[in-house]
Amino acid sequence: xxxxxxxxxxxxxxxxxxxxxxxxxxxxxxxxxxxxxxxxxxxxxxxxxxxxxxxxxxxxxxxxxxxxxxxxxxxxxxxxxxxxxxxxxxxxxxxxxxxxxxxxxxxxxxxxxxxxxxxxxxxxxxxxxxxxxxxxxxxxxxxxxxxxxxxxxxxxxxxxxxxxxxxxxxxxxxxxxxxxxxxxxxxxxxxxxxxxxxxxxxxxxxxxxxxxxxxxxxxxxxxxxxxxxxxxxxxxxxxxxxxxxxxxxxxxxxxxxxxxxxxxxxxxxxxxxxxxxxxxxxxxxxxxxxxxxxxxxxxxxxxxxxxxxxxxxxxxxxxxxxxxxxxxxxxxxxxxxxxxxxxxxxxxxxxxxxxxxxxxxxxxxxxxxxxxxxxxxxxxxx
Amino acid sequence: xxxxxxxxxxxxxxxxxxxxxxxxxxxxxxxxxxxxxxxxxxxxxxxxxxxxxxxxxxxxxxxxxxxxxxxxxxxxxxxxxxxxxxxxxxxxxxxxxxxxxxxxxxxxxxxxxxxxxxxxxxxxxxxxxxxxxxxxxxxxxxxxxxxxxxxxxxxxxxxxxxxxxxxxxxxxxxxxxxxxxxxxxxxxxxxxxxxxxxxxxxxxxxxxxxxxxxxxxxxxxxxxxxxxxxxxxxxxxxxxx
Numbered sequence: 033x034x035x036x037x038x039x040x041x042x043x044x045x046x047x048x049x050x051x052x053x054x055x056x057x058x059x060x061x062x063x064x065x066x067x068x069x070x071x072x073x074x075x076x077x078x079x080x081x082x083x084x085x086x087x088x089x090x091x092x093x094x095x096x097x098x099x100x101x102x103x104x105x106x107x108x109x110x111x112x113x114x115x116x117x118x119x120x121x122x123x124x125x126x127x128x129x130x131x132x133x134x135x136x137x138x139x140x141x142x143x144x145x146x147x148x149x150x151x152x153x154x155x156x157x158x159x160x161x162x163x164x165x166x167x168x169x170x171x172x173x174x175x176x177x178x179x180x181x182x183x184x185x186x187x188x189x190x191x192x193x194x195x196x197x198x199x200x201x202x203x204x205x206x207x208x209x210x211x212x213x214x215x216x217x218x219x220x221x222x223x224x225x226x227x228x229x230x231x232x233x234x235x236x237x238x239x240x241x242x243x244x245x246x247x248x249x250x251x252x253x254x255x256x257x258x259x260x261x262x263x264x265x266x267x268x269x270x271x272x273x274x275x276x277x278x279x280x281x282x283x284x285x286x287x288x289x290x291x292x293x294x295x296x297x298x299x300x301x302x303x304x305x306x307x308x309x310x311x312x313x314x315x316x317x318x319x320x321x322x323x324x325x326x327x328x329x330x331x332x333x334x335x336x337x338x339x340x341x342x343x344x345x346x347x348x349x350x351x352x353x354x355x356x357x358x359x360x361x362x363x364x365x366x367x368x369x370x371x372x373x374x375x376x377x378x379x380x381x382x383x384x385x386x387x388x389x390x391x392x393x394x395x396x397x398x399x400x401x402x403x404x405x406x407x408x409x410x411x412x413x414x
Numbered sequence: 415x416x417x418x419x420x421x422x423x424x425x426x427x428x429x430x431x432x433x434x435x436x437x438x439x440x441x442x443x444x445x446x447x448x449x450x451x452x453x454x455x456x457x458x459x460x461x462x463x464x465x466x467x468x469x470x471x472x473x474x475x476x477x478x479x480x481x482x483x484x485x486x487x488x489x490x491x492x493x494x495x496x497x498x499x500x501x502x503x504x505x506x507x508x509x510x511x512x513x514x515x516x517x518x519x520x521x522x523x524x525x526x527x528x529x530x531x532x533x534x535x536x537x538x539x540x541x542x543x544x545x546x547x548x549x550x551x552x553x554x555x556x557x558x559x560x561x562x563x564x565x566x567x568x569x570x571x572x573x574x575x576x577x578x579x580x581x582x583x584x585x586x587x588x589x590x591x592x593x594x595x596x597x598x599x600x601x602x603x604x605x606x607x608x609x610x611x612x613x614x615x616x617x618x619x620x621x622x623x624x625x626x627x628x629x630x631x632x633x634x635x636x637x638x639x640x641x642x643x644x645x646x647x648x649x650x651x652x653x654x655x
Contacts, residue, residue: 038497038498039495039496039497039498039645040496040497040498040507041471041473041493041494041495041496042495042496043490043493043495043512043560045554045560045563048551048554048555048564049551049552049555104550107550107551108548108549108550109547109548109549109550109551109564109568109569109570110547110548110549110569110570113546113547113548113549114548116528116546116548117527117528117548120528120529120530120546121528121529122526122527122528122529123442123445124523124524124525125524125525125526125527125552126525127525127527127550127552128527128528130527131527215524215525216521216525216555216556217521217558217626218521218556218557218558218559218623218626219555219556298646298647298650299646301646301650302646302649302650305649305650367555369644369646370644370645370649371557371558371559371560371644372495372512372559372560372643372644373495373644373645374644374645374648374649375649376649
């Protein structure tokens with residue numbers, strides 16, 4: 033079969049979709065994973081003390097989803113035609129559904145976050161202060177009688193409706209990411225039934241890590257009462273367990289993925305070779321396995337370590353790095369397999385696009401920090 | 415009392431939900447069947463047969479295509495892949511002219527989010543509508559044949575459309591006209607008297623990546639198996655050494 037000794041003329045195609053789209057996929061899985069982890073945990077705890085964490089888990093993903101389309105827009109050949117995707121709809125394309133799913137995710141996160149913050153905003157709108165006009169604006173100038181606890185009770189059904197809706201769209205979003213990649217039937221690395229589970233694993237890992245990191249960050253920037261702080265640290269310690277098992281889950285999903293690739297012919301074996309000793313091997317072993325899987329697992333192994341703020345933050349950052357490289361490895365690596373010739377496809381450097389992407393992520397982070405100073409994340413008991 | 419009459423029982427809710435889901439499913443199925451029937455029942459079915467035994471590797475088709483369609487430097491709508499096989503003195507050179515297969519079940523068309531990639535049902539040719547294409551490059555990644563490229567001038571996806579501006583005027587595609595060995599034969603497969611139909615009846619043909627079931631409309635005669643797909647053996651072997 034393999035008799036060809038020399039290729040005289042061929043055409044290379046390069047990696048067509050670069051880092052911006054890889055980051056786009058990662059940020060969506062991160063936002064949706066964070067919301068799922070935050071809200072599923074509420075279903076478990078169901079206490080008032082948990083509300084500050086739920087606020088982080090709703091509003092921060094909203095910020096990500098509000099800004100993440102810019103990654104997609106910047107990558108388009110015709111950015112001005114971005115909205116064509118909404119009205120020039122093509123029903124066989126997963127992306128056509130995806131733009132609606134992500135938009136609905138964003139809207140439901142905003143509504144859920146609005147109802148989470150509303151009782152405190154109502155209270156603050158009636159108090160003197162420099163930011164009072166913002167609180168009035170966010171509550172549409174309305175006033176409600178009664179204590180904060182009573183307002184919470186009155187709006188509980190609406191709050192839970194939007195929580196349920198946002199949870200539904202979060203799951204749908206992760207399913208969309210998996211289906212999106214697995215629908216490329218010519219790409220052996222992506223065309224796998226495990227792809228949905230890979231994004232669920234990414235979502236669970238990065239979601240719990242992001243929630244741990246951002247809540248610790250919030251507590252360091254915003255004054256939190258000692259009782260509330262102790263309670264939140266207890267929740268975060270338990271999130272450490274979730275992170276540990278999510279990491280184990282991610283490892284298991286990848287193990288199954290590689291086993292399946294071994295049975296997908298020579299294309300599948302070459303796809304796993306891309307990770308093990310091919311062009312993405314360094315990123316896979318160093319960032320995805322050692323930093324993204326082994327390190328957080330080791331750091332979250334014992335309760336004492338999970339309770340330590342610094343250790344849990346390091347584990348969270350390591351997990352985020354691991355899932356980021358996981359996403360990039362699959363997305364870029366999948367396009368490196370040649371379609372017509374005999375060499376790895378290469379990715380041309382994209383300095384402008386990468387700078388734009390990094391700048392946008394920094395802006396997201398700055399917005400996170402700014403909201404900590406402006407919005408009432410902590411419960412106010414009037 | 416009034417409230418009670420408006421309430422929906424759980425049984426009614428699931429019944430209505432079931433009916434709605436079933437209707438939506440049936441609608442999608444009907445639309446899909448209609449689309450497939452439309453593709454199958456096209457008046458014409460333009461296709462190409464390439465007899466690689468006749469190809470001399472002159473790249474005349476590549477040049478003709480570039481000049482006819484104003485293809486930018488570094489990109490190709492049509493090209494000839496050339497490889498050599500064996501060891502001296504038993505060496506043979508093999509050619510594989512390449513172009514868009516205008517597949518009957520085109521992955522690029524299915525994955526295009528805006529429908530900018532579409533098929534003309536009267537002849538089955540797959541096109542790119544440059545006014546609607548957003549330049550997302552999903553189709554470029556989706557094509558299993560590497561036949562598409564992002565055009566740096568128009569900022570949209572680009573590919574071979576069998577020189578649609580020529581074939582609709584009764585002319586042959588530029589590459590077919592330029593082929594010195596008459597290796598490329600183009601025509602309507604639905605017409606049993608066309609040259610392409612007769613050639614296919616008299617020769618056994620191959621298609622690229624038949625395993626993907628995209629039903630390409632470019633057929634090859636005597637094509638070398640090694641050139642027909644990506645050389646994964648070579649990539650795996652190279653890294654082993």
